[in-house]
Amino acid sequence: MSNIDYIKDFRDSKRIQALAKLIQKEVDRNINIMEVCGGHTHTIMKYGLKQLLPEEIDFIHGPGCPVCIMPKERIDHAIALAQDEDNIVATLGDMIRVPGSRSSLQKERAKGKNIKVVYAPFDVLKIAKENPDKKVIYFAIGFETTTPMTTALIERVVKENIKNVYFHINHVLVPPPIKAIMDSGEAKIDAFIGPSHVSVIAGAKIYKEIVDLYKTPVVVAGFEPVDIMESILWIIRQFKENRREVEIQYKRAVSWEGNVKAQEMINKYLEPREVFRWRG
Known part of the structure; x- marks a missing residue:
């Protein structure tokens, strides 16, 4: 079994270019993708991923980070x-x-x-x-x-x-702002790249309601450029195959159920409130 370098292999330019060619080959419609997490936005910008993608793929940057949205x-x-x-x-x-x-x-x-x-x-x-x-x-x-x-x-x-x-x-929680964006009637979002670290704790299951309500694919991606490019390819294939699902690209860290012990601790001491205003 070959050893995986979790930094170099997921930033490898040949892999990124290969995924870019597959995306170019397979995309057959315009797709507006919201990357919910600011960490993904940083990777997209840092590695120039937008410049590698065909014009059919567009990013709508999401809510960002919990610091940025603090009212x-x-x-x-x-x-x-x-x-x-x-x-x-x-x-x-x-x-x-x-x-x-x-x-x-x-x-x-x-x-x-x-x-x-x-x-x-x-x-x-x-x-x-x-x-x-x-x-x-x-x-x-x-x-x-x-x-x-x-x-x-x-x-x-x-x-x-x-x-x-x-x-x-x-x-703050991730699903409520996604629902608020989609319910606004102003959103032109076709799919979501789900956040990485949030999903490690909460599990990919928290996005099922988003898929069911809005028929938008959600792919939970890691933070590296290969992760994001592969997730875009998975989104394209969902549309081509007429599927709308939650998929986990970041399988090396994320599961469907998430960290159950952490969730139990949260539920023991905290409860969600009806309203929490966001900045921006």
């Missing part, structure tokens, strides 16, 4: 909490520079407010134990990918009976 009022919440000298606001570094209505967490930290950047949610435990007289508020962000880490932190706080850790939950 100003939620950042305003974190800024307001940081004004209290008894509070320490902790969050992942991605959120620091994102502007609220009048300021950002970075600007407030520069003014001396007690705002901590954590590299992982469990860093909050150390901050809380070192500051027993402060309320440590974890401003949690992310799609399904990072939600289990927040719930694992909640469980540790509960088990260790830590009294000075609080949570401001801002986790």
